[in-house]
Amino acid sequence: MRTGKCMCGAVSLTIRSEPDTFNACACDMCRRLTGSQFMSVWVPFEDVTIKDAAQVRTIQSSDWAERGFCGACGSSLWYRPTGGEPGVGLSLGLFDDLSGLAFDGHWYTDKAICALLNQPPKSPMTEAEVDTQFESGSA
Template identity: 50%
Template sequence: MSKTKTGQCMCGAVTFTVANAPASFGACHCETCRRWTGSALMGFNVPETDITWKGEAHIKTLQSSDWAERAWCQRCGSSLYYRMTVDGPMAGSVQISLGLLDDLSGMTFDHELFVDCQPDAISYAGEGRDVMTRAEVFEKYGSGDDL
């Protein structure tokens, strides 16, 4: 059974609906995600085709690397998504910032990326998550710097 999730930026200028939302989410500890969000990026991946946006005129994007862009609300600055812009295993998917969701019920924290870049001061409780180092992420998904 697929789950529909809704969300919005802080000011409400950008809203979205995700069809077939996953039951899990993860964290990325790369330097770019930490600088973009102020900590690890907590998010979930969905195909672009499963997202319906409203208020797209308020979405601003930045090509943050040779292979990906990041987006935010230009009114309030909320981090909206990370999207691959080149072909590869993640092409056609968008990573939505978890904090934008109206309801996180039913979701579980199941993976962490760039764990070798994770600051000592940041640690999440619980066990059983899949973890990948920088080298493992690049081996699985390609690229050469922070995703």
């Protein structure tokens, strides 16, 4: 069982299934939504329990799918086909614990930001290093 929430906590969810992989999509819609790629875990929608679903908003993002987001903070919640497919791609950023997930699928790689695919970052920073930089006022 995995739990997660949006940035402000207005929408939280639990999934009964235990996904072990995640994927990334770099299509034009996902790139515009995230600024880079939409990373998600794919699960049956009936395995998802949403707390405070009244805060959930959706938009028909294409002829075949909708996007879910938090109406309070705007956090991306999901990509969901609307043609009767039972699955949903839940945003990887929602989850409290990402352990045990392996990168499995990468869609629209021809649209992906090449630096993310081929090169290590020039200035990697840990959470502690970023926090220290902001606390010191040097960010």
